[in-house]
Amino acid sequence: MPYTVCAFAGSLRSRSYNRALLRAAVEESPDDLTIKPFDLRDIPLYNGDVEAEGDPEPVQALKNSIHEADGLLIVTPEYNASIAAVTKNAVDWASRPPKPTALDGKPVALAGATPSRLSTARAQAHLRVSLSNTNALVMPQPQFYVGSAGDLFDDDLNLTDAGTLKVLRRFLAGFAQWIERVG
16 A cells, blocks of 8 residues: 655755755655655744644644654754754644644654764654654664765765665665554
């Protein structure tokens, strides 16, 4: 069965490795998985006073995109050994009422890229903790971390490393199976 996945990169930089990794995921996704990127640039910082007046249009669009999808792919950078603020902000908005929230029972996969050799393992671990409180169903395996990204992407930010592309394809196939299993 074909599945639709909402996906976002937790970086706003136009030349972000995470935005490039998301683009590679779209290009390399298996036939049974359609990935629809959502751009977080217009999502305001979470503010309960703003929420009380009603979700801003970009927030409502994010929630709708997640609700309508069979799964959610989050591609996050790692800043200061943790979750990027942009990523956390999107999760915070998506976890807010009305019930069920956009994340409630949603199959989720995590990925991330960084120039560091340590990859994004710490950010993803922190993100898993945060998502566990939203009732999201985070895929336990396979996990996908891209370290030393500067060696794996070309000057146009195309993922060119054959080994990493192979692991990306396996990760995406695993996510389709996860959606089928828990979705």
